[in-house]
Amino acid sequence: MTDPYDLITMGRIGVDVYPLQTGVPLADVETFGKFLGGSATNVAVAAARLGRRTAVVSRTGRDPFGDYIHRALREFGVDDRWVTPVEEYPTPVTFCEIFPPDDFPLYFYRRPKAPDLVIRPEELDRDAVRAARVFWMTGTGLCEEPSRSATLAALEARGRSGVTVFDLDWRPMFWGGEGGASGDGGATGPRAMAAARPYYEAALGHATVAVGNVDEAEVATGLRDPRACARALLDRGVELAVVKQGPRGVLAAHRDGRVAEVPPTPVEVVNGLGAGDAFGGALCHGLLAGWDLETVMRYANAAGAIVASRLACSSAMPTAAEVEEFLARRTAETPR
Numbered sequence: 001m002t003d004p005y006d007l008i009t010m011g012r013i014g015v016d017v018y019p020l021q022t023g024v025p026l027a028d029v030e031t032f033g034k035f036l037g038g039s040a041t042n043v044a045v046a047a048a049r050l051g052r053r054t055a056v057v058s059r060t061g062r063d064p065f066g067d068y069i070h071r072a073l074r075e076f077g078v079d080d081r082w083v084t085p086v087e088e089y090p091t092p093v094t095f096c097e098i099f100p101p102d103d104f105p106l107y108f109y110r111r112p113k114a115p116d117l118v119i120r121p122e123e124l125d126r127d128a129v130r131a132a133r134v135f136w137m138t139g140t141g142l143c144e145e146p147s148r149s150a151t152l153a154a155l156e157a158r159g160r161s162g163v164t165v166f167d168l169d170w171r172p173m174f175w176g177g178e179g180g181a182s183g184d185g186g187a188t189g190p191r192a193m194a195a196a197r198p199y200y201e202a203a204l205g206h207a208t209v210a211v212g213n214v215d216e217a218e219v220a221t222g223l224r225d226p227r228a229c230a231r232a233l234l235d236r237g238v239e240l241a242v243v244k245q246g247p248r249g250v251l252a253a254h255r256d257g258r259v260a261e262v263p264p265t266p267v268e269v270v271n272g273l274g275a276g277d278a279f280g281g282a283l284c285h286g287l288l289a290g291w292d293l294e295t296v297m298r299y300a301n302a303a304g305a306i307v308a309s310r311l312a313c314s315s316a317m318p319t320a321a322e323v324e325e326f327l328a329r330r331t332a333e334t335p336r
Contacts (some may be wrong), residue, residue, distance in 0.1 A: 001060065001127075003046050003053075003135070004054035004128075004131040004132055004133055005053050005054060005055050005079070005128065005131075005132045006046075006047065006053045006132070006133050006134060006284075006288055007043075007044060007047045007052055007053075007054045007133065007134045007135075007136060007251055007281075007284050007288075008054070008055050008056070008057060008082075008128065008129060008132040008134075008135050008136070009040040009041065009043050009044045009054070009055075009056050009057070009130065009135075009136040009137070009168065010040060010056070010057040010058065010119070010129075010135070010137045010138070010141060010150075010154055011038065011039060011040030011041075011057075011058065011061060011136075011137060011138040011140055011141045011151075011167075011169075011176075012038035012039050012040050012041065012058070012059070012092075012114070012116050012138065012140050012141075013035075013036075013037070013038035013040070013041045013056060013058040013059070013069060013083065013091060013092075013115075013116050013119050014037050014038045014041075014060075014065075014069075014091060014092035014094055014110075014114070014116075014162070015034060015035070015036070015037055015065045015069065015091060015093050015094070016034070016036070016037030016070065016093075016094050016095070016096070016313060016314075017029070017033070017034055017035075017036040017093055017095050017198065018032060018033050018035060018095070018096055018098070018271070018311065018312065019032055019033075019096070019097065019098055020032060020098070020176075020311070021098075021177075021300045022097070022098045022100060022270065022271075023099055023100070024094075024097075026095060026097050026107070027331050028051075028121070029097075033311070033312065034068070034074065035072075035096055035312045035313060035314055035315055036068075036069060036072035036076070036144060036314040036315070037313060037314065038058070038092075038116070038314075039138055039140070039276070039277055039280075040056060040136060040137070040138050040141075040167070040249060041056050041058065041073075041078075041314070042174055042274060042277035042278075042280075042281070042313050042314050043136055043167070043277050043280040043281045043284070044056045044078045044136075044281070045073075045076045045247040045277075045281070045314045046277055046278045046280065046281020046303065046317040047281040047282075047283060047284050047285055048076055048077045048078050048089060048281075048320075049076070049077075049232075049317040049318060049319050049320075050281060050282065050285040050303075050319065050320045050323070051282070051285075051286055051320055052281075052284070052288065053079075053122065054077075055078060055079035055080075055081065055082060055128075056078055056079070056080065056082065056083055057082040057083075057119065057124070057125075057154070058082070058083050058115075058116045058264055059065050059083065059085065059086050059115035059116050059118055059119055059127075060083060060084075060085055060086070060091045060115050060116075061085065061089055061090040061091035061115055062084060062085035062086070063090055064085055064090035064124060065090070065093065066085055066091045067320070069091065070083065072284070072314070074333050076314065078224070079163045079279030080213060082125060082128075085115070086115035086118050089112065089118065089261075090115075091108060091115065092108065092110045092114045092115070093109045094106060094107065094109065095107040095109070096106050096136050096273060097272050098270070099268060099291050100268075100269045100270055100271070100272075101268075101269040101272070102197065102269070102272065103262075104194050104271060104272055104273050106257075106273070108171075113132060113144070113330050116140075116147065117141075117142075117147040118146060118147065119141070119146065119147045119150040119151075119234055120150055121146065121149050121150045121153040122152070124150060124153060124154055124156070124157070125152075126157040127156050128156050129158060130157045130158055130159070132162065133162050133281045133283045133288055134159050134162060134163040134164075134165060134287065134288060135154065135155075135158055135162065135163070135164050135165070135242065136165045136167060136280070136284065137151050137154065137155065137164075137165070137166060137167065137203070138166075138167040138168075138169040139167065139168050139170055139171070139196065139200060139203075139212075139216070139219070139314050140168075140169050140171055140174055141282065142196070142199040142200065142203060143171075143174040143175055143196070143199075144174075148199060151203070152199075152202060152203065152206075155203060155206035155207070156206065156314065158271070160206065160208060160263060162208075162209050163208055163209060163284070163287055163288075164206060164208045164209065165207065165208075165209040165210075165280075165284070166200075166207035166209070166210045166211070167205060167211055167212065167280060168200070168210060168211065168212030168216035168217060168219060168220055169212065170196070170215055170216040170219045172188075172189060175192040175193075175196045176188060176191065176192050176193050176195060176285070177189050177191070178204065180228075180273070183213075184239070185297065191203065193218070193219050195304060195316070196219050196223075197219060197220070199224070200220040201220070201230065201236065204220060204233065204236040204237055204238060205236070205237055207237070207238050207243075207286070208238055208239045208240065208318050209238055209239065209240045209242065209283075210238045210241050210242065211239075211241075211242040211279075211280065211283065212242075212243065212244065213243070213244040213245070213246065213276075214226060214229065214244075214245060214246075215242065217229035217230075217232075217233065217243050218230075220233065220236070221233060221236075222287055226243045226245050226248075226251045227251065227253075229241070230243050230251055230252075230253040231241050231253070234253060234255050239255045240253070240255070240293075241253050242254065242283065242297075243320075244279070246264070247264055248263075248264070249261060249262050249263040249264045250279075250300070250301060251261050251299070252286070252293050252296075252297050254293060254314045259291050259293075260293040260294040260296075260297045262294060262297040262298050262301055264301065265302055265304075265305035265330065266277050266305075267305045267308055267309040268309060269308045269309065270308065270309055270310055270311055271310065271311050271312070271313075272308045273309065273313055274307040274308075274310075274312065274313030274314070274317070275304035275305065275307050275308040276304065277307075277317075278300075278303040278304045278306065278307040278317055278318065279300045279303060279304035280300075280315075281303065281317065282296075282299050282302075282304070283296060283300045284298040284302035285299070285320075286300060287298050298327065299323060299327070300327050302323050303318055304316045305326070306322060306323065306326055312330075321329065
């Protein structure tokens with residue numbers, strides 16, 4: 001067996017078709033760019049850009065977009081051996097609108113079913129999943145079978161070895177709610193959250209790290225206060241709870257009592273959609289490096305800010321040199 005991967009992610013993959021025009025409704029956009037997408041995939045790309053050996057467990061359609069995904073993964077240095085085709089479903093496509101600084105509606109085209117929800121337990125390379133230094137899974141992977149059973153099987157194979165991250169990744173529309181991005185799911189939000197919560201609790205029983213924004217933490221805990229959410233996530237068994245608070249920064253709480261609360265890194269936002277995935281890849285990088293909690297959070301915040309200042313997601317992920325330069329520049333600019 002080869003050396004263990006630094007990071008294996010499992011979950012969404014697809015093609016992002018993003019406007020090359022900002023402040024323009026999708027109905028009026030005339031030029032688009034095509035990018036590798038999917039939150040779990042972007043996290044693997046982000047960590048690879050920081051020098052980590054990464055792989056993705058997912059599925060595509062057997063179509064030209066699927067071919068593009070394999071090519072893009074290889075170009076980013078992400079192992080694609082566990083990204084396999086599904087004959088009957090097309091590769092998902094996601095569109096967005098770009099209204100900086102904080103309005104980026106997403107439109108998911110994942111019907112009749114996304115191939116990444118057809119990951120089957122018997123197809124998993126459990127030895128590789130078990131051996132990975134970090135394993136990253138998402139809430140979306142729990143929303144339908146057979147992906148739900150495969151995701152829980154992967155978590156069971158880990159047996160809490162290494163670092164196992166649960167990206168709370170709440171997308172109401174995948175659970176019968178409304179809206180395509182994080183939020184309360186509109187009028188059907190409570191029902192959608194109630195449907196998701198038992199599976200979130202099952203996954204938390206295997207995870208060592210939980211990461212998400214306040215909306216996502218509410219799905220897992222029923223609470224909205226960031227500190228209460230962090231305590232509840234720790235009570236459910238994780239060792240580290242990371243609650244992203246948007247303009248209030250990020251809160252990280254460890255079971256051993258360490259707490260880090262880091263303010264946001266101000267930038268001129270172009271597209272905020274990939275920032276969380278950049279944060280995730282940098283979080284994994286920092287945990288693997290053994291940095292102290294505040295250093296990890298500041299580094300991850302910086303990676304997210306860099307991507308928020310760029311148009312794309314996967315291709316916008318920064319290198320380690322870019323993050324370090326960004327942090328050094330911010331330190332120099334901070335009044336003493």
